[in-house]
Amino acid sequence: MREITLSKAVNEAIAEEMRRDDTVFLMGEDVAEAGTPFKVLSGLVEEFGTERVIDTPISEPGFVGMAVGAAMTGSRPIVDLMFGDFLFLVMDQLCNQAAKTSYMSGGKLNVPMVLRTNLGATRRSAAQHSQSLHALVAHIPGLKVALPSSAFEAKGLMKTAIRDENPVVIFEDKLMYNDKAPVPEEEFLLPFGQANIVRQGRDVTLVATSSMVQVCQKAAELLEKDGISAEIVDPRTIVPLDEDTILDSVRKTSRAVVVDEGHQSFGVTAEIASRIGEKAFYHLDAPVQRMGAMDVPVPFSPALEDLTVPTPEAVAERAGMICRGELVHAA
Amino acid sequence: MAARNATRNASRNTSKRATRNNSDAYVRMYRQMVRIRAFEDNANQLYLSAKMPGLTHMYSGQEAVAVGICEALEDSDNITSTHRGHGHCVAKGAEFKQMFCELLGKEEGYCRGKGGSMHIADQSHGNLGANAIVGGSMGIATGAALTAKRLNTGNVAVCFFGDGATAQGLWYEVMNMAALWKLPVIYACENNGYSEYTKTEEIAAGSITARAEAFGIEAFEVDGQDVLAVNDLTTKLVARARKGEGPFFMNLSTYRYHGHHVGDINRDYYRSKDEEAEWKDKRDPITNFGKWLEDEKIMTAEELVALNDEVRADAEAAVQYALEAKYPDGSEVTMHVFHEPA
Numbered sequence: 001m002r003e004i005t006l007s008k009a010v011n012e013a014i015a016e017e018m019r020r021d022d023t024v025f026l027m028g029e030d031v032a033e034a035g036t037p038f039k040v041l042s043g044l045v046e047e048f049g050t051e052r053v054i055d056t057p058i059s060e061p062g063f064v065g066m067a068v069g070a071a072m073t074g075s076r077p078i079v080d081l082m083f084g085d086f087l088f089l090v091m092d093q094l095c096n097q098a099a100k101t102s103y104m105s106g107g108k109l110n111v112p113m114v115l116r117t118n119l120g121a122t123r124r125s126a127a128q129h130s131q132s133l134h135a136l137v138a139h140i141p142g143l144k145v146a147l148p149s150s151a152f153e154a155k156g157l158m159k160t161a162i163r164d165e166n167p168v169v170i171f172e173d174k175l176m177y178n179d180k181a182p183v184p185e186e187e188f189l190l191p192f193g194q195a196n197i198v199r200q201g202r203d204v205t206l207v208a209t210s211s212m213v214q215v216c217q218k219a220a221e222l223l224e225k226d227g228i229s230a231e232i233v234d235p236r237t238i239v240p241l242d243e244d245t246i247l248d249s250v251r252k253t254s255r256a257v258v259v260d261e262g263h264q265s266f267g268v269t270a271e272i273a274s275r276i277g278e279k280a281f282y283h284l285d286a287p288v289q290r291m292g293a294m295d296v297p298v299p300f301s302p303a304l305e306d307l308t309v310p311t312p313e314a315v316a317e318r319a320g321m322i323c324r325g326e327l328v329h330a331a
Numbered sequence: 332m333a334a335r336n337a338t339r340n341a342s343r344n345t346s347k348r349a350t351r352n353n354s355d356a357y358v359r360m361y362r363q364m365v366r367i368r369a370f371e372d373n374a375n376q377l378y379l380s381a382k383m384p385g386l387t388h389m390y391s392g393q394e395a396v397a398v399g400i401c402e403a404l405e406d407s408d409n410i411t412s413t414h415r416g417h418g419h420c421v422a423k424g425a426e427f428k429q430m431f432c433e434l435l436g437k438e439e440g441y442c443r444g445k446g447g448s449m450h451i452a453d454q455s456h457g458n459l460g461a462n463a464i465v466g467g468s469m470g471i472a473t474g475a476a477l478t479a480k481r482l483n484t485g486n487v488a489v490c491f492f493g494d495g496a497t498a499q500g501l502w503y504e505v506m507n508m509a510a511l512w513k514l515p516v517i518y519a520c521e522n523n524g525y526s527e528y529t530k531t532e533e534i535a536a537g538s539i540t541a542r543a544e545a546f547g548i549e550a551f552e553v554d555g556q557d558v559l560a561v562n563d564l565t566t567k568l569v570a571r572a573r574k575g576e577g578p579f580f581m582n583l584s585t586y587r588y589h590g591h592h593v594g595d596i597n598r599d600y601y602r603s604k605d606e607e608a609e610w611k612d613k614r615d616p617i618t619n620f621g622k623w624l625e626d627e628k629i630m631t632a633e634e635l636v637a638l639n640d641e642v643r644a645d646a647e648a649a650v651q652y653a654l655e656a657k658y659p660d661g662s663e664v665t666m667h668v669f670h671e672p673a
Contacts, residue, residue, distance in 0.1 A: 025481065051481065057511075062504025065470015066477055069488075072459055073409060073478040093501075096464050097471065102670045104450040105460060106443030110670035141668050165670040 001182040007040045009151035009183050010116070010172065013158035014041070014078060016187065018048055021076060024162060027054040027063055028080025036080060038118075038177050060086050064115065065093040068167075071113040072101065076162060081117035084171060085131045090115075098167040099142030114161045118174040119147075119261060120211050121298045121309050130298035130305075132210075132260075135267035137169045138238045144192060145239040146170040149213035151181040153236055156190030164192070173211040173261075193240035197249065201231030204255040204319045207246055207272055208232055212259040218312035219319065226316075228323050238268055246272065247280050254285040257319050259310050264292030286322035291315060335551045354629050358638075360402050360558050361624060364394040364617045365639055367418045369646040370427060374417065374434060374448075378593040382654065384436055387448040390418030392588035395616035396521050397422035399561025400489055403569050409457045409475040409488040411468035414449045415521075415587075416461030419491050424456035427649035437656040444659050445667065457486075466492055466499030469518075473505040476516035476578070487515045487572045489565075495526030497539050503546075506578070510546040515572040517565070518543065518580045521555065523587040528601050543580035555583030556616045559623075586610040 004012070018024045026044065028036075032055045035042030045053040056063040060081065067077040081087065087094070098111045119132035138145045144166055148154035154172060161168040198213060199220055208216040213234045220230040233249050235242055250256045256276050260268040269290035276288050294308040321327050371391045377383035390397070393415075401410065401422035412419040420430060425441065433440030433451050441451050452460030459475060462468040472490030479486040496502065497520060509516050526534050540550035551568075554560050561583060568579045588611060590598050624630040630638070 023482065057504070057507055059504035059507065061501050062470060062473075062508060065501060066474035066505060066508065067470075069411070069459070069468075069471035069474020069476075070478045070481075071474070072471065073475045073486075074482060074484075075474075075478045077474075092464055092467060093470055097462075097467060101460070103667045104442060104446040105452040105454070105667075106441070106445045107667040107670060108442065108454045109452055109460065112670075144669070165672050 003180040004183050005178050005180050006151040006154045007177040009155035010040050013155045017162040024076045025052040026078045027056050029082050031080045060089040061093050064090040067113045068098045071111040072109050076112050078114045083129050084117045084119045084133050085128050087133050095140045099140045110165050111167045112165045113167050115169045119171045120173040120175050126300040127297035132262045134171050135262045144168040146237045147210040149210050149234050151183050159189045192237045193242050195233050195235045195242035195245035198232040198234050201229040203229045203323050205249040205253045206230050206232045207258045209260045211261050215312050219315035222316035250276050250280045251283040255322050257289040259291045261293055263295050265295050289318050360398050363398045365642045367394045367421045369642050373646050373650050386592050386594050388415040388592045389589035390415050393585045395558035396555045396583050396585050399558045400565045402562050403565035406456050408486050409459050411459050411472040411490050412461040414463050420451050423458045425453045428652050431649045431653035432656050435653050438659040439656050466496035466501050469501050469505050473509050473516050476514035479515050487569050489517045491519050494522040494531040506546045509578040510548050515577045520582045522582055523585050527591045540582050548580050550580040552582050555585030556614045558620050
């Protein structure tokens, strides 16, 4: 199968959907000729013109609000939010307006829009361009949240997001844009709420999202050397969440480490770990472990920044400890 | 560019002898204003008698704004509304029964009881919904206009908001884009002089119309108590917006008869009873338009009374219907979080 970059996969998904459906359009800062700072959208304006690939002023609440209104009236906007950190600017329009419209109107109105943005630290961009804020959005009923972990997921989930009747926030890992993965040439969509078992294993389940899937793949290789067989489950979407696949895996391995790049407290790791604790407790041989980003603003200095996110070595160490029973007896 | 004062022109029009052709429209506008007043009087009673959950924001006094504007629109044109939204909803074509059911949280309400007073939406008449965030719908209205332009539907969007909402930054962002892209949207500022419990002159610097004009948007001042002036101006602006000459801004001076909400009863600390009496006695949009209809011999005094009685009876019957209507089943609590395609 051919291999393409995550960036190219997103571009293809959007182009295919724009060709298929005239109501789909793109808007955001520097999406047209510039193709975004990450060049993900390069070439789209040449094919679809400035009527459908719309450069906006630097007015995030304004253009997200407009996307909500456009979506309520028969358009399918894809809004480009240049950095995930800018979500804080658009909270009212996303969480009070887009997320609640279907419910508040008793299902009479709906908002089929996609907000594509990114997450991920270690790009030396400091505290306001490095956050992973997907848990914040996932907390709000009415928003779907997709976290592609490779070019394959990026394409399949984006196409599904564009066809969804609800607001979908899709977070791409900005460090992964140039990473290649096998992506079929023929059309495909990936369903929401269906986790992927990235790697089969017997001894421990690593539940990993987005950027942390690669980290856990490397961790699994390290664990293999110690004779520990790790299974990796990638939920692909956290809203809806495929709880069954996660629980089935944990019931099989009897141990779990949940790894996610959002801040550890009150986030995705907490949610998934608590569900495992509630629903698979009697299958567990060790306390469920959580590994998120440290609860600090992302520091600039590489010497500090690299300490804040889970690494393959750290994941392997933690998983090894619960497999050896060290943490069970530690308390 | 000075804001155009539309009132003078429109007053000239209203002093013109009414022709048979537009008599129907005049009577309809009068009826719609009476319907709004009757709706609000009943909603207020529901609150005072503790029959309504929560509270609500009365539109009474501002009827000429909603009616004058909505009378110039088609069903397919969109409006976005505010927390003080019952008037817009009635004026855009909504029915009493479904509205009262919504206010009381009943299954037959426009939103199956999930929205309540501050979120009534009536998609069948293009009403994209009331909004409980001040200024929260400015992006939505502008986005509806973007759809209209992109998909060439010929629709116009009207964004209703109050003077308090002019303090929200969102307005300036979306006006900028609406002006850049010549979107068919009309920003209608219902300037009732008060931002909740504070005089707007205490929180608004400079001129509100100048703010729109700074983006190259044509701005108009109009007497929001004169339904014909409002309708005349809106009709012209809607026609121009459909031709791609938008966006536009209207500053409509009007008055809120009640407090910020139904529970805001002792309000001497921010406005005087004399001021309230002055507006109610001399500038009431319904009384004054009724007199005009009589003077122009479009309706007799008896016909006006009969119309009022009929509307009041309708409203009371709808209230009774809503009081007896059933609540949604508990199973509905998890429905509509996500839209399920039919």
